[in-house]
Amino acid sequence: MSSTLWLLLYLAPLLGLTAAVFGWFGWQWRGRELRQEIKEVEPRVDEALTNQPSPETESPPPQDTELTALREELKSAQSEIRRRDYDTAKAHEAARALEEEAARLLRDMDLLRAERDQAKEALAAVQSELTELRSAPPSSTPVVPEAPAKPKRKRSTAAKPKETPPATLRDKVAALETRLAEQKPVLAALTQERDDWRRRVSHLEEVQPADPAGLGLARRSLADSEKRLLTTTTEIERLQNQTQALRRSEEKAAALAGVADDDLTQIKGIKKVIREQLHAHGIRTWRQIAQWDENELRAFSEILAFKNRAAREKWQEQARALHEAAHGPLS
Numbered sequence: 285m286s287s288t289l290w291l292l293l294y295l296a297p298l299l300g301l302t303a304a305v306f307g308w309f310g311w312q313w314r315g316r317e318l319r320q321e322i323k324e325v326e327p328r329v330d331e332a333l334t335n336q337p338s339p340e341t342e343s344p345p346p347q348d349t350e351l352t353a354l355r356e357e358l359k360s361a362q363s364e365i366r367r368r369d370y371d372t373a374k375a376h377e378a379a380r381a382l383e384e385e386a387a388r389l390l391r392d393m394d395l396l397r398a399e400r401d402q403a404k405e406a407l408a409a410v411q412s413e414l415t416e417l418r419s420a421p422p423s424s425t426p427v428v429p430e431a432p433a434k435p436k437r438k439r440s441t442a443a444k445p446k447e448t449p450p451a452t453l454r455d456k457v458a459a460l461e462t463r464l465a466e467q468k469p470v471l472a473a474l475t476q477e478r479d480d481w482r483r484r485v486s487h488l489e490e491v492q493p494a495d496p497a498g499l500g501l502a503r504r505s506l507a508d509s510e511k512r513l514l515t516t517t518t519e520i521e522r523l524q525n526q527t528q529a530l531r532r533s534e535e536k537a538a539a540l541a542g543v544a545d546d547d548l549t550q551i552k553g554i555k556k557v558i559r560e561q562l563h564a565h566g567i568r569t570w571r572q573i574a575q576w577d578e579n580e581l582r583a584f585s586e587i588l589a590f591k592n593r594a595a596r597e598k599w600q601e602q603a604r605a606l607h608e609a610a611h612g613p614l615s
Contacts, residue, residue: 301386304379322361328354370493377488377495381502384484388505391477395470402466453534453566460527467520474513481506522586529583530565537566546570550606553597561588573603574614 485506488499545568548559565587567573576584585594594600607614 296389298386301379301382304375304382307375319365322358322365325354325358325361373493374495377491377498381484381498384480385501385505388477388480388509391473395473398469453530453537453564456565457527457530457534460523460530464520464523464527467516467523471513471516471520474509474516478506478509478513481509525579526583526587529580530587532580533566533572536572537568540569540572543569546606546610548573551597551599551602553593553599558588558590570603570607570610571614574600574607576600 481502484502485499488495488502545563548554548562548567548570549556551570551573554562562568562573562584565584567584581594581600585591604614
């Protein structure tokens with residue numbers, strides 16, 4: 285994200301808040317002028333009432349007209365004052381809503397910065413690893429010189445690059461635990477944001493006079509916050525389930541260290557590639573597949589990206605039948 289966009293994200297809530305504050309000061313200034321006019325009109329009304337003749341004496345028509353006009357002017361000014369007081373209250377509510385929206389935007393920016401920093405660190409690690417791989421001298425094999433009498437030329441074969449050893453099951457569990465730890469502060473921040481918007485909505489539902497615009501904005505923000513919180517919660521639950529499944533697989537693999545591997549390709553739907561992936565995650569026997577529970581089935585379907593294939597092709601039923609045919613009843 286460019287620096288200009290970051291600057292705009294910083295300034296947008298501050299400019300909105302500044303506009304709201306200046307609007308409120310404008311309303312206050314206009315209300316001050318009206319109150320000054322009322323103060324000027326009230327003495328004239330009081331004087332007219334004092335000079336009003338008793339009912340026994342007929343009042344001159346010009347004085348009655350002036351008194352009526354002054355009364356109407358006073359009522360109009362008072363109505364205008366009430367209307368502007370109401371508008372001022374609404375401006376206050378809008379300013380508070382802008383402040384809370386600005387605070388939410390700042391929290392979102394903090395989260396984005398944290399994610400950006402994590403991405404930069406991961407990218408730097410990958411680039412460092414690539415640099416090391418590129419700078420490592422390739423393994424060379426001695427070339428036997430060709431005998432001059434032989435007409436055939438030997439084709440020199442390039443040395444194969446060293447393969448990076450595959451990640452162990454313990455490494456996979458550690459990687460999942462790292463991703464899980466990164467999600468926990470995000471979950472805490474989103475939970476706090478959700479609770480703040482809930483309090484804001486409750487306050488606006490009770491405030492008088494009502495502020496439909498501010499309440500609508502707060503409800504939309506609350507719905508968005510709850511949606512993002514649900515997404516993060518679901519992701520954490522998924523990572524926790526995968527971590528627990530791999531830990532159990534690691535324990536079972538250790539317990540079956542002296543047991544011969546079963547031919548997993550006898551299960552319809554498991555080819556050589558999937559068999560190697562299952563081996564890499566500690567799954568080497570029919571018993572292990574047959575004893576998967578619902579959480580383990582879902583976890584390995586997500587880890588190995590074969591979606592609903594295991595359930596659709598009934599891997600567990602096939603594994604149970606193969607185990608019982610070869611080794612006896614499954615205990």
